[in-house]
Amino acid sequence: xxxxxxxxxxxxxxxxxxxxxxxxxxxxxxxxxxxxxxxxxxxxxxxxxxxxxxxxxxxxxxxxxxxxxxxxxxxxxxxxxxxxxxxxxxxxxxxxxxxxxxxxxxxxxxxxxxxxxxxxxxxxxxxxxxxxxxxxxxxxxxxxxxxxxxxxxxxxxxxxxxxxxxxxxxxxxxxxxxxxxxxxxxxxxxxxxxxxxxxxxxxxxxxxxxxxxxxxxxxxxxxxxxxxxxxxxxxxxxxxxxxxxxxxxxxxxxxxxxxxxxxxxxxxxxxxxxxxxxxxxxxxxxxxxxxxxxxxxxxxxxxxxxxxxxxxxxxxxxxxxxxxxxxxxxxxxxxxxxxxxxxxxxxxxxxxxxxxxxxxxxxxxxxxxxxxxxxxxxxxxxxxxxxxxxxxxxxxxxxxxxxxxxxxxxxxxxxxxxxxxxxxxxxxxxxxxxxxxxxxxxxxxxxxxxxxxxxxxxxxxxxxxxxxxxxxxxxxxxxxxxxxxxxxxxxxxxxxx
Amino acid sequence: xxxxxxxxxxxxxxxxxxxxxxxxxxxxxxxxxxxxxxxxxxxxxxxxxxxxxxxxxxxxxxxxxxx
Numbered sequence: 001x002x003x004x005x006x007x008x009x010x011x012x013x014x015x016x017x018x019x020x021x022x023x024x025x026x027x028x029x030x031x032x033x034x035x036x037x038x039x040x041x042x043x044x045x046x047x048x049x050x051x052x053x054x055x056x057x058x059x060x061x062x063x064x065x066x067x068x069x070x071x072x073x074x075x076x077x078x079x080x081x082x083x084x085x086x087x088x089x090x091x092x093x094x095x096x097x098x099x100x101x102x103x104x105x106x107x108x109x110x111x112x113x114x115x116x117x118x119x120x121x122x123x124x125x126x127x128x129x130x131x132x133x134x135x136x137x138x139x140x141x142x143x144x145x146x147x148x149x150x151x152x153x154x155x156x157x158x159x160x161x162x163x164x165x166x167x168x169x170x171x172x173x174x175x176x177x178x179x180x181x182x183x184x185x186x187x188x189x190x191x192x193x194x195x196x197x198x199x200x201x202x203x204x205x206x207x208x209x210x211x212x213x214x215x216x217x218x219x220x221x222x223x224x225x226x227x228x229x230x231x232x233x234x235x236x237x238x239x240x241x242x243x244x245x246x247x248x249x250x251x252x253x254x255x256x257x258x259x260x261x262x263x264x265x266x267x268x269x270x271x272x273x274x275x276x277x278x279x280x281x282x283x284x285x286x287x288x289x290x291x292x293x294x295x296x297x298x299x300x301x302x303x304x305x306x307x308x309x310x311x312x313x314x315x316x317x318x319x320x321x322x323x324x325x326x327x328x329x330x331x332x333x334x335x336x337x338x339x340x341x342x343x344x345x346x347x348x349x350x351x352x353x354x355x356x357x358x359x360x361x362x363x364x365x366x367x368x369x370x371x372x373x374x375x376x377x378x379x380x381x382x383x384x385x386x387x388x389x390x391x392x393x394x395x396x397x398x399x400x401x402x403x404x405x406x407x408x409x410x411x412x413x414x415x416x417x418x419x420x421x422x423x424x425x426x427x428x429x430x431x432x433x434x435x436x437x438x439x440x441x442x443x444x445x446x447x448x449x450x451x452x453x454x455x456x457x458x459x460x461x462x463x464x465x466x467x468x469x470x471x472x473x474x475x476x477x478x479x480x481x482x483x484x485x486x487x488x489x490x491x492x493x494x495x496x497x
Numbered sequence: 498x499x500x501x502x503x504x505x506x507x508x509x510x511x512x513x514x515x516x517x518x519x520x521x522x523x524x525x526x527x528x529x530x531x532x533x534x535x536x537x538x539x540x541x542x543x544x545x546x547x548x549x550x551x552x553x554x555x556x557x558x559x560x561x562x563x564x
Contacts, residue, residue: 253538
């Protein structure tokens, strides 16, 4: 095969990898530069817009009249616009930047035909724009995590297929013998999402199921987007970056492989725990509860492995922006997953269901775990793509402290407030009558916690602004003379200095 | 569609899913991916980013060699 394979050669299911194509890391980075930057810039844009939507929705929870005169900005629409901007706009864009890049590096293969990835990036962002515009306009579909109007779906599917195929092609033409655990996670995620999305589209949109089946499918899909898409991507990134940055192999590679297969076996079942108490066959709920508790195994495996890899290198980790963010996310993966397992227990769920506790749990998973790890990945990737340092260390610190403390405040406020809310909704007098006869009284009691949520949202917005300024400053700054152009170590090492 | 058809769709996709997982596991076993795992852990390091080298720090901070 020539050094510039044709599209047909790249898509061919047969053929052997040519060792002469084995790429150095700098070459992989260079091949991914343009598409990754397109996805990254788009991701940052959606992150900022999604945060503004979030703040508006949070303020409306305590002040319902805020921007209440415009139907486009009513709570239901703004809240769904926030969710979709974050999941499809920020989350998927940043995944499409980071996942092919890591897959290419681990496969030692240049990313081929990147113009197709560029086209995919443009189409994807058009689809998200159309989808969110549709939600704000009032065309929203009333299915959790599938709110975008159906006219946005074809572009989403086509674009996703383009990116997914490119990750698989990078793996297909790998120039390495061993398949590293991150490759397992990334590959699995890129196979799992189309499976989830296709089943959900058929059973919820094109030929909508009714009643209990609809709820079951909805929660199977929504929970698995977190568990079989965002989670394996973030874990794959963490398993690559923690040992890579610290220069130390993962503590127990054996455990990491066990963790992967345990996630593949158990997570798929867990989503139905959202329907505890609903008119769902008891065995389905029991299966979901058992699977949720079984998730303790991969969670502890990952937690132990990450912790023991970092032991003794805490100072170096603290000095690395990447490790600060990634370890924050990894630690929160342990906490949010154990909380999730507890929430799947019937007696706990009786209290937490229909309260802000669940909202806190969702933010804990998607932000404190997934998003923080992806921030870490961006801090590692961008200097290698652009061959220049981050322009401002202070802004990175502002980002970490504001995002980290902001999300912790949000999780604590929503989960403590939600727990109290659940206890009040369930509280009964001795004669069996409700202690709180007026539901609105319980709603009023949540106000202080919701104010804290707005405050936490403001902190996170400040963090995101610092991140955004640093990203665009870096893109438009010039590389200083004398800086190395190797894929790593842009500043001089101790020996070189 | 009635329950039976939904279950059929779900069953077909579940079979595909498990078949895919089983094939992946079989492939991994046949190609020695599940043996000598500790060596595999070092596969991410190379001459560009060697083991023992810290490869990230805040800008304008020097990096140290670690063993």
